[in-house]
Amino acid sequence: MKHLLSMDDLSLGELQHLLSLADEMSEIQKRAQPKVPALRNKTVASLFFEDSTRTRLSFETAAKRLSADTMTFSAASSSVNKGESLRDTVETLSAMGVDAFVVRHKTAGLPLAMTQWTDAHIVNAGDGAHQHPTQALLDAFTLTRALELGNSLAGVRIAMVGDIRHSRVARSTVRAFVLLGAKVTLVAPASLLPPSLIYSDTAETRHEWPVSTSHDLDEVLGEVDVVYLLRMQHERMNAAFISSVGEYALHFGLTPQRLAKLPHSFKLMHPGPMNHGVEIGVDPALVPGSLITQQVTNGVSVRMAVLLSLLGPAATSEMTKEEKNV
Amino acid sequence: MSSNKSILIIGGTVVNVSGEVLADVMIDQGVVQEVGPNISAKYAAENEGGPRRIDATSCVVTSAFVDLHTHLRENGRVESETIEKGSRAAVLGGYGAVVAMPNTEPAQDSVAVVEFVRMQGERAGLVDVVPSACITVNRAGLQLSPFHSLAQNGVTLYTDDGNGVQDPVIMRRAMEYAKELNITLMQHCEVSRLTEGAVMHEGCCSSHLGLPGWPSIAEVLMLQRDLELVRETGAKMHFLHLSTARSVELVRQAKNEGLPVTAEVTPHHFSLTDEKLSGFNTVFKVNPPLRTMEDV
Amino acid sequence: MTNTEKAATVLTSSDVQRAIRRIAHEIIEHVASVAGSAGSSEKVAIMGLQHGGVWLAEAIHSNIVEIQPDTPIVLGSIDVSMYRDDIGLRPTLEVATSHVPCSLDGVLVVLVDDVLFTGRTVRAALDALIEFGRPRAVRLAVMVDRGHRELPIRPDFVGKNIPTHVSDEVLVQLSGVEVFPGAHA
Numbered sequence: 001m002k003h004l005l006s007m008d009d010l011s012l013g014e015l016q017h018l019l020s021l022a023d024e025m026s027e028i029q030k031r032a033q034p035k036v037p038a039l040r041n042k043t044v045a046s047l048f049f050e051d052s053t054r055t056r057l058s059f060e061t062a063a064k065r066l067s068a069d070t071m072t073f074s075a076a077s078s079s080v081n082k083g084e085s086l087r088d089t090v091e092t093l094s095a096m097g098v099d100a101f102v103v104r105h106k107t108a109g110l111p112l113a114m115t116q117w118t119d120a121h122i123v124n125a126g127d128g129a130h131q132h133p134t135q136a137l138l139d140a141f142t143l144t145r146a147l148e149l150g151n152s153l154a155g156v157r158i159a160m161v162g163d164i165r166h167s168r169v170a171r172s173t174v175r176a177f178v179l180l181g182a183k184v185t186l187v188a189p190a191s192l193l194p195p196s197l198i199y200s201d202t203a204e205t206r207h208e209w210p211v212s213t214s215h216d217l218d219e220v221l222g223e224v225d226v227v228y229l230l231r232m233q234h235e236r237m238n239a240a241f242i243s244s245v246g247e248y249a250l251h252f253g254l255t256p257q258r259l260a261k262l263p264h265s266f267k268l269m270h271p272g273p274m275n276h277g278v279e280i281g282v283d284p285a286l287v288p289g290s291l292i293t294q295q296v297t298n299g300v301s302v303r304m305a306v307l308l309s310l311l312g313p314a315a316t317s318e319m320t321k322e323e324k325n326v
Numbered sequence: 327m328s329s330n331k332s333i334l335i336i337g338g339t340v341v342n343v344s345g346e347v348l349a350d351v352m353i354d355q356g357v358v359q360e361v362g363p364n365i366s367a368k369y370a371a372e373n374e375g376g377p378r379r380i381d382a383t384s385c386v387v388t389s390a391f392v393d394l395h396t397h398l399r400e401n402g403r404v405e406s407e408t409i410e411k412g413s414r415a416a417v418l419g420g421y422g423a424v425v426a427m428p429n430t431e432p433a434q435d436s437v438a439v440v441e442f443v444r445m446q447g448e449r450a451g452l453v454d455v456v457p458s459a460c461i462t463v464n465r466a467g468l469q470l471s472p473f474h475s476l477a478q479n480g481v482t483l484y485t486d487d488g489n490g491v492q493d494p495v496i497m498r499r500a501m502e503y504a505k506e507l508n509i510t511l512m513q514h515c516e517v518s519r520l521t522e523g524a525v526m527h528e529g530c531c532s533s534h535l536g537l538p539g540w541p542s543i544a545e546v547l548m549l550q551r552d553l554e555l556v557r558e559t560g561a562k563m564h565f566l567h568l569s570t571a572r573s574v575e576l577v578r579q580a581k582n583e584g585l586p587v588t589a590e591v592t593p594h595h596f597s598l599t600d601e602k603l604s605g606f607n608t609v610f611k612v613n614p615p616l617r618t619m620e621d622v
Numbered sequence: 623m624t625n626t627e628k629a630a631t632v633l634t635s636s637d638v639q640r641a642i643r644r645i646a647h648e649i650i651e652h653v654a655s656v657a658g659s660a661g662s663s664e665k666v667a668i669m670g671l672q673h674g675g676v677w678l679a680e681a682i683h684s685n686i687v688e689i690q691p692d693t694p695i696v697l698g699s700i701d702v703s704m705y706r707d708d709i710g711l712r713p714t715l716e717v718a719t720s721h722v723p724c725s726l727d728g729v730l731v732v733l734v735d736d737v738l739f740t741g742r743t744v745r746a747a748l749d750a751l752i753e754f755g756r757p758r759a760v761r762l763a764v765m766v767d768r769g770h771r772e773l774p775i776r777p778d779f780v781g782k783n784i785p786t787h788v789s790d791e792v793l794v795q796l797s798g799v800e801v802f803p804g805a806h807a
Contacts, residue, residue, distance in 0.1 A: 109606030
């Protein structure tokens with residue numbers, strides 16, 4: 001694996017390998033001295049052109065726990081403001097000796113384009129509404145570990161609720177959940193589902209979205225083991241997608257009344273940041289099945305696993321007998 | 327382009343209304359005089375005062391093409407293209423005339439700008455550069471272009487290409503002028519409110535890539551509105567680069583009903599689909615967007 | 623490639639078991655000699671190196687418990703993959719979990735591995751170990767010492783010294799020890 005750009009690029013085997021590797025990373029994180037020298041001669045640069053708290057800090061923590069040097073690029077105070085092109089920025093940083101770029105940008109496909117501009121490894125930390133693969137990995141890791149199902153989600157029924165249309169998290173996490181055998185139901189008003197599911201529900205669409213859909217959260221809640229709430233992206237609600245936030249919260253928010261209807265064993269997930277009173281109307285700290293803080297904790301382990309599997313092993317070298325037998 | 331010297335084109339594959347035939351072509355005073363197999367024998371050799379001979383063996387010989395939709399970018403975007411360079415490309419591609427789209431800076435919404443384009447075309451002297459003009463001033467969709475003045479100066483084609491005329495009042499008035507002046511309007515069919523931020527066809531591929539989609543209905547709705555306006559006003563209208571199967575169906579139906587409409591479809595729209603964009607290759611990002619298998 | 627037909631069995635299953643038993647005795651004696659001088663029995667941690675040393679550590683541990691049930695002894699494992707000096711040279715990275723049952727401060731640690739070769743794995747293991755505390759002393763037990771050391775490391779408890787060619791492969795299992803001739807053969 002040279003880059004991590006999209007969950008579409010990962011086979012089930014590769015996904016499971018990363019989850020297992022994250023277990024080992026999680027053990028390191030629990031140590032009194034949670035740091036190993038594995039990547040001590042590597043440099044990881046984070047290029048965030050969009051705001052982020054958890055993803056950026058999570059990647060930087062992961063890199064540091066593996067002893068990699070980190071470089072932080074902030075678009076707001078960079079030469080991008082002088083009109084430097086993205087390509088020139090990437091080439092400039094590459095010339096300083098970067099082994100991996102962790103990139104977030106509002107433009108879908110930018111991480112893929114970057115693979116043409118540098119020899120470094122590229123990790124997609126979110127590109128537009130396209131993909132956010134490490135979120136999918138940490139979601140899969142969190143849920144499989146919470147349910148103690150090994151590297152599988154066979155038969156687990158998951159409702160993903162909210163703005164699927166604009167969500168890179170949905171596009172990545174649904175893929176991971178389905179790959180691991182879960183049954184996923186997307187719950188949203190039609191305007192917030194991917195347009196292809198509404199207007200061209202063909203075999204091709206079903207192949208891309210192997211899920212069922214519903215517009216009735218109350219109906220779905222009785223039949224699921226996991227509720228995954230997505231963030232209401234206020235900044236994208238510019239074209240009559242919803243009547244009002246209140247109307248949305250009333251029909252698609254997790255209210256105390258809805259919570260009461262869920263079985264005690266259910267699990268609650270949210271990628272953060274949360275809009276309290278919108279998609280989530282209960283205090284997650286008081287929900288026994290809430291995995292929301294574990295998602296954050298596991299984010300570091302999963303990102304360590306990703307950085308290690310990209311930067312750790314030699315990409316091509318033939319293993320000699322001496323190396324094998326040491 | 328005419329020439330006083332007569333020309334004999336020998337041994338080419340002549341393509342015309344009657345099909346393909348291996349034949350020689352005799353041209354005199356810029357006019358085709360005769361087409362037929364082995365007619366070259368009838369004429370004196372070049373060095374004996376006969377016509378200039380051009381060997382066209384293994385070449386296709388046709389009358390020159392006309393490009394109804396050329397962006398020459400002059401004035402305003404001369405770093406992209408100039409009328410002179412565009413003319414060279416056109417003539418190399420076998421075109422004898424090009425219609426210059428009016429989305430220049432300033433736009434071709436006045437006699438002065440239109441005349442400038444025509445003059446630059448004549449100065450280049452390679453193809454007939456036929457300027458079109460805008461339907462509205464600066465293609466802004468707010469104020470009608472001076473149709474009378476433009477028509478008096480020989481402009482017959484009007485379009486806000488790139489911007490569809492959104493306001494139905496403006497379009498209805500423009501059609502009233504078009505009917506009166508016997509000029510043709512060319513519409514870029516797009517309800518822009520439905521395509522805000524859009525970068526590709528709205529469908530399976532855009533849903534997967536998370537890119538804002540450009541629904542087919544944005545084209546079809548505008549086309550239907552304008553067909554009804556044509557039905558009412560009787561104005562001549564040409565629909566630019568249609569991209570959906572439904573649009574073609576609507577135009578065919580309108581023509582069968584006798585409405586004075588025509589339309590064009592580009593090679594990429596009938597041969598490529600939105601799948602080409604699955605790797606984010608912006609070479610395939612076009613306006614209107616590549617559609618689906620059902621549309622090609 | 624490994625040539626299975628030419629594999630030479632250098633230790634049988636019973637040889638291996640006898641060697642485990644002997645190493646267990648030697649460790650007990652070693653602990654006793656230290657205890658004799660210090661006046662009290664000290665805590666011992668048997669730490670298997672992932673992956674080949676883990677089963678061997680378990681076998682040595684259970685033998686010690688069997689021979690002398692009151693020995694204050696714990697069993698653990700340690701993964702060295704993140705501490706290797708050749709991490710970027712290997713085509714794959716097999717990471718495993720370290721299980722360290724207690725703080726290693728003041729403990730006598732016996733590192734256990736199946737084969738001692740260049741010594742680089744043991745070097746990495748020493749680094750990894752330090753993360754979990756400051757042992758009083760670290761000893762090394764291996765089933766096979768095949769020579770070709772590249773670092774100043776020597777074992778304290780050895781099942782068998784086996785001269786090998788550098789390109790040979792040595793396979794240590796409970797069922798016996800085999801040497802597969804390398805490219806030189």
